[in-house]
Amino acid sequence: MKYIKPFLVFExxxxxxxxxxxxxxxxxxxxICISMVLxxxxxxLFxxxxxxxxEESINSENKSEI
Incomplete structure (x- = not known):
């Protein structure tokens, strides 16, 4: 998620x-402007x-393999 956050700020x-x-x-x-923001x-959020x-499912799978 750390690589996504800068993109969200730019967005x-x-x-x-x-x-x-x-x-x-x-x-x-x-x-119309308010609807674009919403x-x-x-x-x-979605x-x-x-x-x-x-990401959580991937991390839980990696922990179970170890």
Missing amino acids: WITILGVSTAAYIRLDFPLY LGVVLT FSRRYEKK
Whole structure:
């Protein structure tokens, strides 16, 4: 998970920057910008938990082999 965390920081900076630029420069409605951020939250939580479960199962398999 330590290699994924810097990517998540970059992802959040990108999501917030794009939604802010869309709201300020392109005059998108606020609900569209908020929905982009919420979609980012949901996808980040889903894939990070999925990766953590996968990593735990791999670690438990390696410990049982030793």
